[in-house]
Amino acid sequence: MRPDPSRTLQGVGINLMTNVMAEVKSPFGQQTVGLAATLSFWLAEEAERGADRLVTENRVTRDILRDGLPLAGDARAAVEAAIATPAAANFTISSLQAENDSLRRGLIDLHAAVESNPSPDAQSMNERIWAELVESTRRRQFQARI
Amino acid sequence: MEAPLAKYLEAKLPAENVRVTNLSRIPGGASRETWMFDATWGGDGEEHAQSFVVRKDPPASLLETDRETEYAFYSAFWNTKVPVPRMRWLEPDASIIGGPFFIMDRILGCEGSTRATQAPPYLAVQAQLAENMYDILGAIATFDWRGSEAERVAEAPTVDTAWRKELDHWEGIINAQEISPQPLIRAAIRWLRANPPPPAQRITVVHGDYRVGNFLYQQDGSIHGIVDWEMAHLGDPVEDLAWSFNESWWWAKDGRPGGIVEKERAIALWERASGLKADPKALFWWEVFCHVKCQGIWITGARSFQEGRSNELILALVAYNLINGQDQSLLRTLGRLS
Numbered sequence: 001m002r003p004d005p006s007r008t009l010q011g012v013g014i015n016l017m018t019n020v021m022a023e024v025k026s027p028f029g030q031q032t033v034g035l036a037a038t039l040s041f042w043l044a045e046e047a048e049r050g051a052d053r054l055v056t057e058n059r060v061t062r063d064i065l066r067d068g069l070p071l072a073g074d075a076r077a078a079v080e081a082a083i084a085t086p087a088a089a090n091f092t093i094s095s096l097q098a099e100n101d102s103l104r105r106g107l108i109d110l111h112a113a114v115e116s117n118p119s120p121d122a123q124s125m126n127e128r129i130w131a132e133l134v135e136s137t138r139r140r141q142f143q144a145r146i
Numbered sequence: 147m148e149a150p151l152a153k154y155l156e157a158k159l160p161a162e163n164v165r166v167t168n169l170s171r172i173p174g175g176a177s178r179e180t181w182m183f184d185a186t187w188g189g190d191g192e193e194h195a196q197s198f199v200v201r202k203d204p205p206a207s208l209l210e211t212d213r214e215t216e217y218a219f220y221s222a223f224w225n226t227k228v229p230v231p232r233m234r235w236l237e238p239d240a241s242i243i244g245g246p247f248f249i250m251d252r253i254l255g256c257e258g259s260t261r262a263t264q265a266p267p268y269l270a271v272q273a274q275l276a277e278n279m280y281d282i283l284g285a286i287a288t289f290d291w292r293g294s295e296a297e298r299v300a301e302a303p304t305v306d307t308a309w310r311k312e313l314d315h316w317e318g319i320i321n322a323q324e325i326s327p328q329p330l331i332r333a334a335i336r337w338l339r340a341n342p343p344p345p346a347q348r349i350t351v352v353h354g355d356y357r358v359g360n361f362l363y364q365q366d367g368s369i370h371g372i373v374d375w376e377m378a379h380l381g382d383p384v385e386d387l388a389w390s391f392n393e394s395w396w397w398a399k400d401g402r403p404g405g406i407v408e409k410e411r412a413i414a415l416w417e418r419a420s421g422l423k424a425d426p427k428a429l430f431w432w433e434v435f436c437h438v439k440c441q442g443i444w445i446t447g448a449r450s451f452q453e454g455r456s457n458e459l460i461l462a463l464v465a466y467n468l469i470n471g472q473d474q475s476l477l478r479t480l481g482r483l484s
Binding site for chain 2: 039108137142
């Protein structure tokens with residue numbers, strides 16, 4: 001739909017900050033308008049990137065789980081179950097998020113298994129998981145600041 | 147809410163013709179709704195006036211804490227070296243103003259916002275603010291809680307179990323509240339269990355949310371009220387010190403705790419005031435723990451909003467910003483993100 005949802009939400013935020021804020025008298029009301037504006041800016045970013053962020057992360061996480069399965073030890077069944085998570089049936093955020101939740105549950109199990117395993121392969125996988133966790137926070141970072 | 151509050155005060159003071167004016171909600175307060183109001187009354191031939199604050203339980207919040215515990219910790223410190231507002235009434239009846247609540251005297255003439263500490267005229271007194279902040283934290287750590295209201299409501303751990311009690315508590319909250327898996331916080335929890343801190347030097351009152359933003363201050367850098375005791379408990383005093391260092395309260399975004407003091411200076415002030423040592427191993431453990439605790443709070447708020455139990459926008463904002471921000475802070479503490 002045009003204008004793009006992200007641009008529309010950006011417009012909502014700008015209106016709240018410039019037009020509405022000045023009309024609100026109470027400190028609590030001003031805080032609420034400020035929160036709504038900030039959320040609008042962030043949602044504008046998320047509307048544009050959300051599906052891509054989840055598709056990317058689901059692919060990367062699934063690859064880690066597959067590669068880490070031989071090192072999963074007692075967590076093997078849990079990791080196998082995560083790998084067996086069906087790919088999201090469509091590109092709605094809720095479907096992609098459900099897939100992401102299942103895969104990241106498996107990632108926690110794999111991480112716990114390899115971090116307590118001193119073998120070089122396990123430690124290499126441990127570092128790969130940490131790198132992915134760092135990257136996952138970058139994917140979620142918003143550019144608009146409070 | 148004015149009319150039921152006036153009626154309530156008439157019964158509690160007791161007094162006749164209580165008038166409630168200037169009722170307004172205080173911004174912030176993502177756990178309990180905090181309102182301030184003025185009351186006047188007569189009845190004994192004189193006119194009386196008093197400003198009050200009411201803390202009311204919302205339907206859902208960042209935290210689901212026991213208001214009786216908060217009230218008891220406030221009461222324990224009344225008329226001590228730790229400045230707190232005077233508690234007046236604790237009311238469990240939710241029908242009066244739409245939720246259980248308690249009322250305290252309002253401390254007048256003070257600033258409380260975090261933003262003000264970063265601008266004139268308060269910018270010039272940051273050093274005094276910091277000295278007073280950590281002096282008072284030392285006073286909390288030396289407070290004899292035995293026989294006080296705090297002992298009545300809080301279970302004391304031993305010096306060996308203080309860390310485990312808190313970690314169990316907050317891991318339980320995360321287990322119950324998380325909407326999505328939290329791989330980073332789970333890694334932190336595993337590390338905390340595998341690397342316990344040294345025993346606490348003593349068991350003290352722990353404020354639980356001691357930071358810039360939870361005290362009332364004036365232009366000379368003096369502090370006149372420590373507020374928000376809803377997470378207060380008995381435990382290891384290093385927890386409060388570590389909490390005050392959390393990156394979530396680096397208001398100047400320059401690495402200084404609270405945006406007002408260098409970390410080393412804060413440690414020296416606290417050690418002087420408390421007579422305790424900030425053992426680096428213990429402090430680091432509690433700093434990592436504080437990321438877990440923060441995440442427990444943010445996640446609880448996110449779930450409240452997601453499930454529609456609250457429409458407070460602060461909960462959505464916290465979920466969108468602080469859950470990921472806390473993960474990044476944890477990574478920096480662990481040396482995995484610069």
